[in-house]
Amino acid sequence: MSSSAWPAWARQVRAVVALEWKKGFAGKRTGWILLLAALPVMLAAGHSLAMWRRGDWIHTVTGDSRTFAGLFQLAYLRFSIYLGCAVVFANLFRGDALDRTLHYYLLAPLRREVLVCAKFLAGLSALVPLFLGSVAASYLSLMAHFGPRFEEFLLEGEGLAHLGWYLVVTALASLGYGALFLVVGQIFANPMLPAAVLLVSESINAFLPPPLQKLSVVYYLKTLVPVKLPETGPLAVLAADLAPMPAWKAVLGVLLFSAALLACAAFRARRLEIRYEE
């Protein structure tokens, strides 16, 4: 169709991503997604401000590093990233079907498998930078009140490596939960109920039978989080440790889990029929 340097399918993928951006992903719920990303940053900044005003110098960088691990596991993995993915990815097909505009994608010379991947990429292109920015901002603002001690921890200690791993886990979480909710959005008319059930299942993952544990995103992510939570106290459920595995295995696990879900989404897309009236 054209003499452009890009192959047609690559231009089509870019077109899907561009169209999703133009439509604004979650529509009226976009504000809520921005709030989900901003909330942990506000919590972290609030903590930092409170510590600074109290002049709490007994507080240690290592201690706050553990505080951030709790914030990350609870506020990001189980709340912001999870819900953000639920809203954006579950709506990629379902939202278009509700708007009665899904057929425009199906009337293009585009393999449905490519459409699924393109929509998935569109969702990632919106959420991954948003949450990466949010996690980095939270980390820096939580520790900022330590001043030079934090600088030393960040640049000469483990700080930068920790931040790097948190960013990797954030990207992988978006990938895994994105793929999960892409399928959920194709199957369920109202994805919020399955989202709630899945959240419970993710939270008690460590207590599930071993084969079921593997059918989860958090199973792989937990071993990648650089700072472990204390096994006592209110976050003990999140801290319950699973059989440790090497980082490469955990990363591969999330990638394979996401690929399997995407394959399932592609299979469903191939069998998709347009029947808006139902």
Next chain:
Amino acid sequence: MSGGILFEDVSKFYGEVLGVNHVTLAIGPGVTSLVGPNGSGKTTLMNLMTGLVRPSRGQVSVLGISPEHPEQLFRRTGYATQYDAFPRGLTGYDFLYHCMRLHGAARAEAKRAAWEALRRVGLEEAAGRRIAAYSKGMRQRLKLAQALAHEPVVLVLDEPLNGLDPIARAQTLALLKELASQGRYVIVSSHILHELDRISDAIVLLDGGYIVAEGRIGEVREEVKDQPARFLIRASAARQLAAHLMEAGAADEVRLGASGDTAVVGTRSAEQMLLTLNRLAVELGADIETVAPVDADVESLYQYLVGAGGDFS
């Protein structure tokens, strides 16, 4: 299966509800009208040929391509559906530009094709306005532009005349006729039967999910044996000619016009009636101005084969 649009014993059920049943059909180039009452299966047929629904049984092919392969099918097919909805927040131009990008067109080519399609449907001036502010007729024309923009060989249009004012309807019909004259396949459903009649080369008449009749309009009319073919005769001695046709047994019914120079003659043997009419014209010295069939059209065929009770959509 090769060229054309072919349905081979195709059935489609929506759960317990019948969409179409045992459809075997071949559609050639030119304008083919799908006609039938509400729920007769017109949209199902269109959705089947474009892959928006899958057959429960049988096979469909469009120019030898299965609708299971959209990446090939929509290089050559365009479909304006019945759904009056567009992606939110877009202008008319944005919509067509993005549709062309989805077709794999490079930016410059997508721009050119979008403007060309807007020009063809007369929406250039409204191109920069949000679709949400368009009238029903403008949205209808935009859907047509979307189906046309990539110059498809097969154009499938579900109720394309809905919501159009008379001028836009005439322009759309002229455009469809022009596309058909270029050898393209134009498949159209509409409830405005007399306007379909002006452009249709063939019809597919549906009722209750079954094909009642299909083919060239004249051929279908000939198959309707239980209804006499009706001809309008305009001649200097129309009344006399009609009387002699009845006497000769060439006409089964006659209706005379008020002015005396027209008569509508019904016959079960058109060939015999026309031969007798020629003979009578010579014998009576009558000057015949017009002899034209008056019920070899989509609307009459619909009345004969489906009946007036059908609820059109």
